[in-house]
Amino acid sequence: MHEYDRAVADRLARRAVEQAAPQELPQFAMTAEAFHSTSPYRRLMVGTRDEPLGLGLETVAALLSAAALAAAVQVLDHISQQAAGRAVETVQRRVLPRFRRRRREAAAGGAAITGAAAVGAAVERLSAEQLAEVRLVAVQAAMRLQVSEAQARTIADGIVAELATMTRGPAERDGSEEEPDEAGQ
Numbered sequence: 033m034h035e036y037d038r039a040v041a042d043r044l045a046r047r048a049v050e051q052a053a054p055q056e057l058p059q060f061a062m063t064a065e066a067f068h069s070t071s072p073y074r075r076l077m078v079g080t081r082d083e084p085l086g087l088g089l090e091t092v093a094a095l096l097s098a099a100a101l102a103a104a105v106q107v108l109d110h111i112s113q114q115a116a117g118r119a120v121e122t123v124q125r126r127v128l129p130r131f132r133r134r135r136r137e138a139a140a141g142g143a144a145i146t147g148a149a150a151v152g153a154a155v156e157r158l159s160a161e162q163l164a165e166v167r168l169v170a171v172q173a174a175m176r177l178q179v180s181e182a183q184a185r186t187i188a189d190g191i192v193a194e195l196a197t198m199t200r201g202p203a204e205r206d207g208s209e210e211e212p213d214e215a216g217q
Contacts (some may be wrong), residue, residue: 036108038068043198044104045097048170048190052183053096063097075102099177100187106173107166107191114162157199167192 042064049056056063067075075098158166170188175181 036105036112038064040198041068041101041104041108044107044191044194045100047194048100048103048187049097051190051193052100052186056097060097064101067098067101095177096179096183096187099174099179099184100190102177103170103173103184103187104191107170107195110166110169111158158195163192163196166195 045064046057046060049060167188170191171181171184174184174187179187
C-alpha cells in the first residue's frame with residue numbers, strides 16, 4: 033500500500049460515517065488517529081485480536097469508522113495507481129501537444145510561454161465510470177473488514193459522494209454553467 037493523504041482519507045471516511053454510523057462521529061477523530069498510527073499490516077489482521085481491527089480501540093462501536101477509513105485509504109490507493117498508469121499517456125496526448133503548439137506560436141511571434149500558462153491548475157473530475165469503479169473498491173474493502181454488505185454499500189456511497197464533491201470543476205462549485213475562460217488555447 034502506498035502513502036496517502038491522511039486529511040483526504042479522513043474527509044472521505046467522515047462523510048461515509050455520517051451516512052453509515054452517525055453515532056460514531058464524536059469518536060471519529062480518535063479512531064482516525066489510532067487508524068493512521070497503526071501499521072497497514074495490523075489493520076488487515078481482522079479477527080485475530082479482541083480489538084476491532086487491531087487498532088487498540090476497546091469498543092466495537094468504532095468498527096464502521098475504522099472500516100470507512102480502511103475503505104477510504106484503499107480508494108485513494110486505487111486512484112493513485114490508476115493515475116500513475118495514465119500519467120505517461122496523458123502527458124503524451126494532452127500536455128506535449130500544447131507545449132509544441134505554444135512553442136510554434138512563440139516562434140511565430142506570438143506571446144511567450146509562461147510557467148503559469150503551461151501548468152493546468154484544475155483537478156480533473158472523475159467520470160461516472162471511475163466513480164462506479166471506486167465505489168466497488170470501497171465496498172470490497174469494507175466487506176473485507178467484516179461489515180455487512182448493506183453497511184459496506186453505505187460506506188462506499190459516502191466516499192463516492194465526497195469524491196464527487198471534491199472533484200467538481202470550478203463552474204459547478206459556484207453554481208454557474210459557464211466554462212472557465214480558455215483564451216490562448
